Amino acid sequence: MDYNVSGDILNEGDRIKPRKIKQAIVEIVSDSGEGAQKCGQSFGAISAKMGNGVWTVEIIPAEIQPPARSREGASGIRVRIGSDKVTNMGNHADLVIALNEQVVYGRIRQDAYNGNTLMFIENKWAKSEQETIRQQYSEALLKFKELGIKVVEIPMEEECLKLMPDPRKGKNMWILGLLCYMYDRDIPKAENQIRRIFKKKTDAVIDLNIKLLHAGYDWARGNLPFRYEVTPMDVDDDMVVMNGNEALSMGVMASGIELCSMYPITPATSVSHHLAENFERVGGIVHQAEDEISAIGFAIGASFAGKPAVTVTSGPGLALKTEFIGLAVMAEIPFVIIDVQRGGPSTGLPTKVEQSDLLAAIYGEAGDAPKIVLAAATIEECFHFVVLARKLAESFRTPVILLSDANLATGVQPFPRPKIDPLWLTNPIDQSPWKDGAWPFEWDENTGTSKRPIPGQKGGMYTVTGLAHGQTGKVAYDPEINQASVESRSRKIASFQKSLKPPSINGDPEGDVLLVGWGSTLGAIEEAVADARAEGLKVSSLHLRFLFPIVPGLVDIFKRFKKVITVEINYSDTLGNPMVTQENRRYAQLAWLLRAKTLMDIDCFSNVYGQPLNPEKVLKMIKRELKIENSEVNV
Amino acid sequence: MLVQTHELCSVPSFDHDYGMEDYGKGVARWCPGCGGHSILTTVQRVCKDMQYEPEKTVVVSGIGCSGRFPHYMGTYGFHGLHGRAFPVASGVKFRRPDLNVFVVTGDGDCCSIGAAHWVHAIRYNMKMVALLFDNGIYGLTKKQTSPTSPLGTHSNTHPRGSVLPPINPIQTTLGLANVSFVAQTVDWNATHLYATIRKAAEHPGLAFVRIVQRCPAFMRDLYGDIAVNPKNLILLSHENGINLKPKAREAFGRVIEHDPSNIHKAREHAEIHDGIPIGLLYQNTANARYDEYGAHNLGMGIEEKKQNLESLLDQYSTSNSVE
Incomplete structure (x- = not known):
């Protein structure tokens, strides 16, 4: 995106006609408690509307109130808006609004910005009474500029002070006003x-915050020499917009x-917060x-x-x-x-995304304990899969584990209003009498399913x-009984599997590379595949929702591709690292499962940086696999 | 099961008349002489005398010898995990106020692996009867020290004698928040056992009953003398307590008048060391009950649920008409 900013703010920016763009990625980063997330969520909600x-x-720090101006304490949000459906966080930010310079460093390390990124930074630090702060600030600005970021210092504090004595908790709505203009x-x-x-x-x-909104808007109108419009979609559908935990x-x-x-x-907790607020109604x-x-x-x-x-729950809770x-x-x-996964093992990365509970969900129990395991890939699925999970649980008389993750939990996305x-x-x-003489586990010989008596039903006591x-x-x-009962419980899971259809393929049904994902990585994988296909590469993808039992037809699909690679946010060994050999290499969790299920040589691309996957990294990996020149091996 | 209606009768009438046979199932597989047998019969008698519908009665247990209890009841039963009888029973009761719930738990189950749930079940104070089968030893796993084993107990885990003083379950329970009913009885005094469990069943909240239980296999000596000589038992007596007929009272060596509304005295009596105090130590029928909270919005119709869900969804709608 070309912002045409020299570094100085122009004073005659009024009545600029917005330039139409297809999409924008905006970040707000701050110390914890400055309301960056509230600002970003609001910007997202307004855009969805x-x-x-x-x-x-x-972007959530692990602590509630980490020290101010610390690199690790960065709190914030990325909002990606587009003229089409947006399915992932995208690559580099177009705009970052920083409330201090320290919190930017962490995001730079996470490769969130590049030479096309514009930064609006709070300018009050330049006039700080503390020399160290002034020095840190000017050093940071130099560093950011070296990286190619276009840095614009803006007087957020100064402008907000006109409306309130302590703008720490008001600046966010002023920024919202600025974004609304821009x-x-x-x-x-x-x-x-x-x-x-x-x-x-x-x-x-409420009045004060509306005033701040207008103040930010007016300041931007008076000072910004550019303005954009992200054209909305033509959708007739009634949409709802919420985050994944609200959808759950x-x-x-x-x-x-x-x-x-x-x-x-x-x-996971915010699911229960939402329920606590509304469930009784x-x-x-x-x-x-x-x-x-x-x-x-x-x-x-x-x-x-x-x-x-x-x-x-989340990982540690699932373990318990x-x-x-x-x-x-x-x-x-x-x-x-419901397991809203986070980084592990142990306490791990409580606020960060990971997909490391798959095998624990499927195989975590002592003894043979088959059950149904599903994973939602979108916020819409967070809603519908709970409905599905309950239905499957009762139809097959079994616990059902529904996997979500930290990325879906706080990600906000519009989707068609559920009917x-x-x-x-x-x-x-059911309180009608239990069928006379029927057993409480009258397993159907063919399906393994049975009907259960419920307390209150006369004659069903068991x-x-x-x-x-x-x-x-x-x-x-009698040992015969144990063998038969374990078989029956396994059979009903097989019965469910027989009702599933093979997954649909995104792209051609044959080609060089097939990417296989599950969970919240859907959007990033499909965007990378679309970009790769636009460049003429023979790449397709498929996404699994039913992890256990696994959907049918995978072998037939896989064998039409030269290479099958899972893309996951969990750990796998990298060949070439010390001690790692073909024999001892540990695979990502879905890859492990698929290798066992299909006896095919399925590879994996995975990491545990705690960050959602972005399309660019997947695209680089695809190019590396296809040995295409000029692809940096830096993922 | 006989169905009778007594129109001209002055005693409470039911449209059913359950007998002892309606509450039993199978043959109990505890050791001969185990206290479990008498407790089982007593619980069945209480169910019969309360005329609990067997299909509306749920007995939840943990793991251990006591855990087998529900298998011998003609009611619904839940033989779950070691230490976790309370959470399951609480879940059963939370949205089903119509069910009569019993919890059967052992000393390892309640006071060791499930101690956290014990603390909180007392605080939830949901209407149910909790029976602690306390024989001071792990029986099913063959003689390991339990948290209630007396100091110096020789067991397979402490062959040279246990080294820590035991937990006193009564004293502990009396120290917990929102405690509403604590009683103690023994498996070998059928009259007192019945009167205690009956009183517990009538209590509007969680009635915690510690039953001092003999284990003939592994702790033959623990209550041997006391069981032989009832004079070693101290009867707590009060008009609001567990009342025995005068003849039954005579069997006790010591009788202490104890008002069960007095928690401070209850705690003192809980700490008597030279005998076993039996009776109702504490009762308070006014405590907060979590099962009442759990059942406060039961029975909403599907139409109303749907309507309220739609209005919740409206809050997330991007449609301008909803703004």
């Missing part, structure tokens, strides 16, 4: 957005689940348990008693829940576990047990 495609990614956003929509986000605050607070929460409510039993854990309730183990036990107890339940998941498999108690089907909301509780048991539910002392 205007009909633009939107994707947002939050990208020609609709001001009444921005005002409504402010009223919405401050709805719990006083009128005085809405999905829980729409699925007919009526209990969410949880323990706080980043980045639709007949449900949140239980905050004393620990992760109790949270799942409570959900299982409720579901056993006929009340559909979900537990929401494994014994109960094994029990639910053994005792065939349907319920849903709520009243059938989703029905309760399984005892759930984690001990080996046969169709009567009684503890099995």
Whole structure:
């Protein structure tokens, strides 16, 4: 994008006709607590309401109040808006608004900016009373300019001081005003957005923030020599715009689940916050348990008693829940576990994205414990897959694990408004008498499925047990019974697999390289594939939603490509690194699974920088695989 | 099961009349002489006398000898994980106020691996009867020290004698937030055992009953003398407590008048070392109940749910008409 900025602000920028552009990537970076995310989310929401495609990614420090002006404490947000649907965070930012210079460094290390990036930076540091700060500031500006970033110092603090004595918590709305001018956003929509986000605050607070919005807008109009318009899409569909955790929460409510039993854990907790705020209005309730183990036990107890339940967690919580998941498999108690994945192992990177729980979700339990594992790839799927998960859980009398991740959790994207089907909301509780003489685990010989009695049903009394048991539910002392019951539980998962269709292919059904992904990387992979195909490369991709049991038809698809590579945000060994050999190389998790399932030599491209995948890195990898000149091997 | 209606009868009438046989199932596989047998029969008697519908009754247990309990009940049962009976039982009860819930847990189950849940179940105070089968030893895994084993207990994990003083479950429970019912009884006094579990079943909240239980296989000596001579038991007596007929009272060596509304005295009695105090130590029927919170919005119709969901979705709509 060509901004044509010399470094000095012009004073005669009024009434500039916006230039039409296809997309813009904007970042706001600040110390924690300065409201950068609120500003960016609002900018995204306003844009979505205007009909633009939107994707947002939050930049979250691990601490609540890290020290001010620290590189590690950077807090912020990236917002990508476009004339078409936006499915990922994109590559380098077009604009970054920085509230101090230190927080920019971390983003530079993450390769967020390049020579086309324009930076607006708070200029108050140049006049700081502390010499070290003045010095850090001027050094940073030089460094940023060396990197090719176009740096423009702007008087955010100074302008906001005209409206409030301490602009630390007001600057964000001033910046929103500036962005609204610069990208020609609709001001009444921005005002409504402010009223919405401050709805719990006083009128005085709302008024002040609206004034700040206008002040930022007016300042930009008086000072910026450029202005853009990202043309909206022509969509007739009624759209909704929300983040992935809100979509999970809405999905829980729409699925007919009526209990969410949880323990706080980043980045899953905001699902429960949303539920706590709204669930009771639709007949449900949140239980905050004393620990992760109790949270799942409570959900299982409720579901056993006929009340559909979900537990929401992240990696460390999933680890604690494994014994109960094994029990639910053994005792065939349907319920849903949502895992919003973060970086691991152990406490890992609590606020950062990773896709490292796949194998733990599928194989994490002691003993043989097959269950259904799904992964949402978009925010829309976060909604619909909860509905699906509940349905599968009850149809197949099994726990279902739904995987999301930190990227989807806070990413905001518009999607078609779901059409709520009243059938989703029905309760399984059946209090009519149990069929006389029927066993509590009357496994169908062909499908392995069975119907469960629910407390309250006369004649259905049985005892759930984690001990080996046969169709009567009684503890099995006969080894034949154990073999038969484990077979039955496996068979019902196979029955479900038989109902799945082969996945669709993005691109041609044959070619040189096929990329295989799962989860939140969908948008970045498909954009990279589109770019590669535009350059004439024979690349296609497919994305898996059903991870266990795995969708059918993969071998037939894979063999039509010269090379199959999974793209994942988790760890794999890189050949050429010390000690790594063909024999001991550890593969990314989906690659491991697919190699085992297909007996094909499937490669992987994965890393654990805690960052969402961007299309450029995938494209570079594709070119490297195809041995195309001039592709930097720097990923 | 007989179905009767007594129109002219003054006693409470039900449209059913459940007998002992409606609450039993199979043959209990505990060792001969195990305290579990008498507790099982007593719980079945209480269910019968309360005329609990077997299909509306759920017995939840953990793992250990006590964990087998639900298998021998004719009700719904949940034999879950070691230490996790409380979370499951709480989940069962939270949205099903119509169910009668019993929790059966052992000393390892409740006071060791599941101790966190014990603390919080007491605080949730959901209406259910919690029976702690305390025999002071791990039985099913064959004689390891339990958190309630007396100091110096010789076991397979402490062959030279255990080195830490035991947890006193009654004392601990009386120290927990929102505690509403704490009683203690013994497996070998059928009258007192029945009166205690009956009182617990009638309590509007979580009734915690520690049952001092004999283990003939691994802790034969622990309560041997006391069981033989009832004079070693100290009866806590009060008009609001667990009342025995005068003849039954005579069997006890010591009787202490104890008002179960007095938590400070209850804590003192919990710490008596030269005998076992049995009876109702504490009861408060006014405590907050989490099951009432859990059930406060039950029964919303599908149409209303759908309408409210649509209005929630409106908040996220990009449509201008919704602004």
